[in-house]
Every structure is written in structure tokens, then in C-alpha cells.
Amino acid sequence: MEKTGNSLSPASITDKLGTHFIGQRVIYYPSLTSTMEVARRAAQRGAAEGTVIITDEQTAGRGRVRRIWLSPRGNIALSIILYPNIDYLPSLIMLASLAVVYSIEAVTGLKLQLKWPNDVLINSRKVCGILIENSVRRGRVDYAIIGIGINVNLRLADFPEVSPVATSLGDELGREVSRLDLIRRLLVEVERLYLALPSGEFIYQQWRDRLVTLGRRVQVRWGKTVYQGIAESVARDGSLLLRRTDGSLTKIVAGDVTLRDYK
Numbered sequence: 001m002e003k004t005g006n007s008l009s010p011a012s013i014t015d016k017l018g019t020h021f022i023g024q025r026v027i028y029y030p031s032l033t034s035t036m037e038v039a040r041r042a043a044q045r046g047a048a049e050g051t052v053i054i055t056d057e058q059t060a061g062r063g064r065v066r067r068i069w070l071s072p073r074g075n076i077a078l079s080i081i082l083y084p085n086i087d088y089l090p091s092l093i094m095l096a097s098l099a100v101v102y103s104i105e106a107v108t109g110l111k112l113q114l115k116w117p118n119d120v121l122i123n124s125r126k127v128c129g130i131l132i133e134n135s136v137r138r139g140r141v142d143y144a145i146i147g148i149g150i151n152v153n154l155r156l157a158d159f160p161e162v163s164p165v166a167t168s169l170g171d172e173l174g175r176e177v178s179r180l181d182l183i184r185r186l187l188v189e190v191e192r193l194y195l196a197l198p199s200g201e202f203i204y205q206q207w208r209d210r211l212v213t214l215g216r217r218v219q220v221r222w223g224k225t226v227y228q229g230i231a232e233s234v235a236r237d238g239s240l241l242l243r244r245t246d247g248s249l250t251k252i253v254a255g256d257v258t259l260r261d262y263k
């Protein structure tokens with residue numbers, strides 16, 4: 001069992017992991033700017049598919065839409081390098097979200113919710129953020145990177161700037177959670193779902209069925225634009241289908257959702 005403040009070693013992650021390629025190569029840094037940055041450079045140099053960049057602490061963790069992602073010690077911050085077929089790019093956010101949900105539920109017993117497009121919540125508070133970055137040229141994917149940040153043993157009381165909207169597994173359970181157990185399970189789930197991508201609809205269906213957003217009255221903010229309506233469904237490409245008050249259906253590709261009638 002990992003002790004508080006322990007560092008993660010690549011060997012402890014890869015040993016008898018049981019995957020074919022995800023997590024078979026792990027590159028660990030005690031501290032980094034952002035695992036996305038290092039993963040991008042590694043992918044550009046042709047790192048093997050499934051290579052994981054992991055760190056104990058990020059000094060410039062990146063969130064969506066250029067936000068800062070708080071990433072102190074005790075949490076999980078990792079990026080996974082993939083070279084998928086272009087058809088599967090929209091599914092990466094779905095498979096990453098599901099892998100996070102399944103692994104946290106398996107390791108902790110906590111019940112999680114997904115909020116479109118990429119928030120993983122416990123009791124309406126964010127416990128994990130997922131960032132997908134990719135490079136596509138002439139219709140081919142150079143690389144895709146899944147970045148996952150999980151609040152594991154963070155004490156939110158020490159971070160009042162995010163404590164109203166965020167939580168951690170440790171705070172929810174009142175005890176420490178093994179990052180190692182969680183990382184290993186996460187990598188197994190990512191590979192299982194990634195390998196299932198060619199076999200059809202089921203990742204999309206499972207993701208859609210876990211979204212607490214659907215059927216809710218929501219506000220979606222994208223830059224200066226704000227949409228209101230009922231989140232009716234999600235399309236196969238991951239976009240949100242919003243039923244507006246005038247009856248029209250708007251397809252929203254990206255944005256921040258606030259659940260208006262969430263209980």
C-alpha cells in the first residue's frame with residue numbers, strides 16, 4: 001500500500017499490469033510543468049503507443065480552454081499517448097471518462113457522475129478532469145494524448161479557491177486512497193475500452209447513459225455565448241443536443257454546462 005507523500009515508480013505501475021500496450025512504458029518525473037507538454041514531445045519523437053507520462057506534481061497543469069489545473073502532490077496527473085484512427089478521435093473523451101469512472105468505482109466503491117463534456121463528479125463536485133489534445137494532418141492522426149487529473153489525496157480545505165466546486169477521493173472517504181491501485185486499474189480500463197472501439201456503439205451508449213446532464217435544464221457557456229435549454233441528448237460525435245425554449249435543437253460542440261435543476 002502506498003504511503004502518503006510516496007513517489008510513484010514506473011516499475012510499480014508496470015509490474016504484472018496485464019495490459020498489452022497501455023502503461024507498458026511509463027515515464028515518471030517527480031515534478032513537471034504539464035504531462036501534456038512532455039507527452040506531446042514524446043509523441044512527436046515517436047514514443048510507443050500507450051506510453052504514459054506521469055508526475056507527482058505539475059507546476060503548470062492545463063485544463064480545458066486554457067484554464068489552470070491545480071495539481072499538487074498526492075493527486076494523479078498523467079497523460080497517455082495514442083495513435084488512433086481518425087474515426088475514433090471523438091470517442092476518446094468517452095472512453096477516458098468511462099475508464100475513470102469504472103476504475104474509481106472499483107477501487108473506492110464511490111458512485112460517480114459524468115457531466116458533459118468531460119467532468120467527473122461526486123455529489124456534484126468535480127473530482128477529475130480530462131483533457132484530450134491531438135494533432136491531425138492531411139486526414140491522419142499524428143498523435144492523440146489523453147490527459148487525466150484526479151483529486152486523490154488532496155485536502156480541499158487547504159485550497160479554498162476551488163473547494164466549493166471540487167472534491168477529492170480522500171475527502172469523500174475520510175481516508176487515503178492508493179494512487180498506485182487506481183492508476184493500474186485506470187490503465188487496464190483504458191486499454192479494455194480502447195480495444196473495444198472498433199466493435200461499435202457500446203462506448204458511446206455507456207457514456208451517454210452515465211451523463212447526469214441529459215434530461216436536465218442547463219445553461220451552456222462557450223466564450224461569450226450562453227445557451228439555455230434542456231439537454232436532450234448527445235450525438236455520436238460527442239456534441240450536446242440542446243432543446244431551446246423556442247423548440248429548436250442546437251448542436252453544441254464545446255462549452256461549460258451548469259445544471260439548472262440539479263438536485
Ligand code: BTN
Nearest residue numbers: 034061062063064129130147149
Ligand atoms: C479540465 O477539466 O479542465 C481538464 C483537466 C485536465 C488535467 C490533466 S492533469 C494531467 C494532464 N496534464 C495537464 O496539464 N492537464 C491534464
